Amino acid sequence: xxENSERRVVSVIVVNEASVLSRITDLFSGRGYNxxxxxxxxxxxxKYSRLTIVTSGSVRVIEQITKQLHKLVPVLKVxxxxxxxxxxxxxxxFPITENISDIAAxxxxxxxxxxxxxxxxxxxxxxxxxxxxxxxxxxxxxYNPKExxxxxxxxxxx
Amino acid sequence: MQISGAQMVIEALIAxxxxxxxxxxxxxIMNVYDEIYKQDKFKHILTRHxxxxxxxxxxxxxxxxxxxxxxxxxxxxxxxxxxxxxxxxMDSIPLVVISGxxxxxxxxxxxxxxxxxxxxxxxxxxxxYLVTNASDLPRVLKEAFHIAASGRPGPxxxxxxxxxxAEIAEFDYSIxxxxxxxxxxxxxNPRQIKKAIAAIAKAKRPLFYIGGGxxxxxxxxxxxxxxxxxxxxAVETFMARGVLSxxxxxxxxxxxxxxxxxxxxxxxxxxxxxxxxxxFDDRVTGKLxxxxxxxxxxxxxxxxxxxxxxxxxxxxxxxxxxxxxxEMLEISSSINPAKYESWRETVTNFAELxxxxxxxxxxxxxxxxxxxxxGELLGDGANISTDVGxxxxxxxxxxxxxxxRQFISSGGLGTMGFGFPAAMGVKAASPDKISINFTGDGxxxxxxxxxxxxxxxxxxxxNIILNNNYLGMVRQWQTLxxxxxxxxxxxxxxxxxxxxxxxxxxxxxRVTTKEEFDAALKDAIEKNIVAFIDVVVERLENVMPMVxxxxxxxxxxxLEKKEK
Ligand SMILES: Cc1ncc(C[n+]2csc(CCOP(=O)(O)OP(=O)(O)O)c2C)c(N)n1
Ligand SMILES: [Mg+2]
Numbered sequence: 035x036x037e038n039s040e041r042r043v044v045s046v047i048v049v050n051e052a053s054v055l056s057r058i059t060d061l062f063s064g065r066g067y068n069x070x071x072x073x074x075x076x077x078x079x080x081k082y083s084r085l086t087i088v089t090s091g092s093v094r095v096i097e098q099i100t101k102q103l104h105k106l107v108p109v110l111k112v113x114x115x116x117x118x119x120x121x122x123x124x125x126x127x128f129p130i131t132e133n134i135s136d137i138a139a140x141x142x143x144x145x146x147x148x149x150x151x152x153x154x155x156x157x158x159x160x161x162x163x164x165x166x167x168x169x170x171x172x173x174x175x176x177y178n179p180k181e182x183x184x185x186x187x188x189x190x191x192x
Numbered sequence: 193m194q195i196s197g198a199q200m201v202i203e204a205l206i207a208x209x210x211x212x213x214x215x216x217x218x219x220x221i222m223n224v225y226d227e228i229y230k231q232d233k234f235k236h237i238l239t240r241h242x243x244x245x246x247x248x249x250x251x252x253x254x255x256x257x258x259x260x261x262x263x264x265x266x267x268x269x270x271x272x273x274x275x276x277x278x279x280x281x282m283d284s285i286p287l288v289v290i291s292g293x294x295x296x297x298x299x300x301x302x303x304x305x306x307x308x309x310x311x312x313x314x315x316x317x318x319x320x321y322l323v324t325n326a327s328d329l330p331r332v333l334k335e336a337f338h339i340a341a342s343g344r345p346g347p348x349x350x351x352x353x354x355x356x357x358a359e360i361a362e363f364d365y366s367i368x369x370x371x372x373x374x375x376x377x378x379x380x381n382p383r384q385i386k387k388a389i390a391a392i393a394k395a396k397r398p399l400f401y402i403g404g405g406x407x408x409x410x411x412x413x414x415x416x417x418x419x420x421x422x423x424x425x426a427v428e429t430f431m432a433r434g435v436l437s438x439x440x441x442x443x444x445x446x447x448x449x450x451x452x453x454x455x456x457x458x459x460x461x462x463x464x465x466x467x468x469x470x471x472f473d474d475r476v477t478g479k480l481x482x483x484x485x486x487x488x489x490x491x492x493x494x495x496x497x498x499x500x501x502x503x504x505x506x507x508x509x510x511x512x513x514x515x516x517x518x519e520m521l522e523i524s525s526s527i528n529p530a531k532y533e534s535w536r537e538t539v540t541n542f543a544e545l546x547x548x549x550x551x552x553x554x555x556x557x558x559x560x561x562x563x564x565x566x567g568e569l570l571g572d573g574a575n576i577s578t579d580v581g582x583x584x585x586x587x588x589x590x591x592x593x594x595x596x597r598q599f600i601s602s603g604g605l606g607t608m609g610f611g612f613p614a615a616m617g618v619k620a621a622s623p624d625k626i627s628i629n630f631t632g633d634g635x636x637x638x639x640x641x642x643x644x645x646x647x648x649x650x651x652x653x654x655n656i657i658l659n660n661n662y663l664g665m666v667r668q669w670q671t672l673x674x675x676x677x678x679x680x681x682x683x684x685x686x687x688x689x690x691x692x693x694x695x696x697x698x699x700x701x702r703v704t705t706k707e708e709f710d711a712a713l714k715d716a717i718e719k720n721i722v723a724f725i726d727v728v729v730e731r732l733e734n735v736m737p738m739v740x741x742x743x744x745x746x747x748x749x750x751l752e753k754k755e756k
Contacts, residue, residue, distance in 0.1 A: 053311075107339060
């Protein structure tokens with residue numbers, strides 16, 4: 035319990051079938067593991083989906099998480115990533131009165147852009163490493179974002 | 193062949209060689225019960241509560257080694273069965289539990305007797321299914337039996353909406369189970385096994401730590417061979433009682449919270465733990481940081497998640513313990529039993545210093561005496577089930593078990609009310625042996641309606657109630673750790689157990705002396721009908737020795753020896 039807690043990204047390949055997502059989330063809640071973020075989408079042209087779970091725990095807990103995930107019948111593979119490329123998207127809604135060109139310029143530096151402009155608001159998007167997304171979101175606070183939504187991380191082994 | 197979903201259930205059970213099904217009907221499962229009525233290939237036993245149906249299926253499975261089957265209806269039928277599912281899950285018992293569900297069109301509408309059954313069973317089954325098409329049923333049922341019995345066994349729940357049981361579809365049960373995502377590793381890694389053998393040969397004070405997985409894997413014979421061949425002392429967990437015979441010289445005893453002093457000391461002094469199908473449960477290890485502190489650990493288990501979960505394994509071996517132990521035997525020539533002579537002596541000395549015993553010093557019968565006495569009289573001739581509490585621990589301590597599958601008890605979940613229905617299942621599976629259930633005055637009331645089933649089905653279970661007028665195990669903790677505040681554990685107000693048994697058509701005895709006990713047991717065996725033997729025992733007896741919760745195995749509370 036006193037062991038050091040680390041952030042970890044785990045990818046899980048599962049069969050696309052009813053209630054497979056609840057099996058995974060039940061496992062996390064039932065065994066007291068953390069979920070920081072979770073994304074899921076079908077893998078193209080296959081009967082599988084890929085989940086990316088950002089979690090945290092001691093080395094022993096992370097090892098248990100991967101083993102317990104593996105025990106679930108519809109789970110094909112579990113990757114606990116060490117060396118990975120990680121990206122997360124964020125969408126932000128600003129009042130139209132904010133400085134749109136400043137924001138657009140900053141978004142560019144974070145693989146993003148202005149993606150929608152309306153009568154009263156505009157929406158900006160970025161896609162970058164979760165840490166950089168954190169920083170970006172801190173930075174744009176002064177432009178009074180009305181709403182922010184993050185996608186949760188997706189990851190691939192290098 | 194084109195048949196209904198309900199007929200598919202019947203055909204699948206027949207194809208799986210099921211001879212006994214335990215269950216309880218209701219609206220959503222009626223189509224299946226209609227088909228049960230029409231067939232004579234397997235027997236259906238109507239329990240008087242769904243929880244009992246699942247426990248009976250567990251007892252049946254544990255005694256026979258086969259997959260146990262229970263059949264129940266939706267809603268309250270299912271929720272009544274959940275304790276049984278959880279119990280089977282914790283003790284790795286292979287079951288297929290089939291429940292009815294409201295028709296597909298009503299799912300999600302809060303229909304009559306609708307409950308999200310798979311949502312509830314998800315966390316207490318190995319796997320579960322909601323079947324939405326009859327054409328899926330052959331595959332699902334085949335997978336269910338396969339998953340229940342393979343790898344680390346466990347219960348599988350199949351929920352079938354009523355309209356699916358009426359739907360006609362093609363039935364072909366010759367299909368192969370093809371589960372790309374489920375492939376338990378049964379063969380241990382040969383290099384790891386070699387390393388483990390080398391470690392054993394090098395160790396000075398190795399110790400076998402035998403768990404219930406050995407029984408699940410039918411590896412009792414192989415483990416007996418390995419213990420004999422190596423001359424290494426062995427301790428058993430509660431779940432493993434009977435793997436080694438009680439008279440095996442190398443069996444030190446049971447370890448853990450109510451294990452013997454010698455077993456717990458051996459575990460504390462060993463330099464190499466050889467874990468076979470055991471999972472380092474907290475009731476076994478006591479304080480983890482002090483558990484087998486100076487020892488290396490070999491851990492053989494079918495479940496990779498059990499390895500290094502609590503105690504780090506230096507030699508992890510994932511595989512079926514039967515296969516692994518067979519391989520160990522083949523390459524065990526480097527192990528010299530003579531090497532462990534002084535270690536065996538050390539262990540014997542522990543046992544002589546503080547043997548397992550109790551005081552025979554009151555007018556009342558001591559509960560431990562009853563268990564020893566049944567052991568003397570029936571020994572190998574009985575299968576022994578228990579409920580949960582002090583009587584359960586005394587049974588594990590004092591009954592002379594001589595074979596695997598002789599002892600059937602709820603270990604992981606500790607379910608009061610397990611014993612009687614389980615003992616019925618045991619009797620159904622093993623009719624030639626006497627089926628005894630050691631129970632308590634608290635536990636027996638949690639499934640006493642099964643008297644009716646036992647009478648109707650001629651399952652002459654002998655329930656021996658060790659009656660201390662207490663929820664004894666809880667009372668013991670209150671005595672020891674709550675300054676004797678016996679909160680809500682006094683069971684002075686009781687039914688007349690003799691009349692209770694007789695009201696259902698069974699037979700009852702009330703016993704206050706040893707002579708009466710012998711006579712009652714003899715009579716119950718002769719009458720061959722379900723019996724309650726209500727034995728008035730010493731009320732305040734404690735289960736000893738004991739490792740207080742969270743304490744270290746080597747710090748046991750011991751029973752004081754009396755000066756003569
Ligand atoms: C269903 C359930 N409820 C509560 C408990 C907690 N509990 C464990 S042992 C025990 C006392 C059992 O009393 P009894 O059956 O008379 O056995 P004794 O300990 O007296 O031998 C209780 C209440 C339990 N294990 N199971
Ligand atoms: Mg009692």
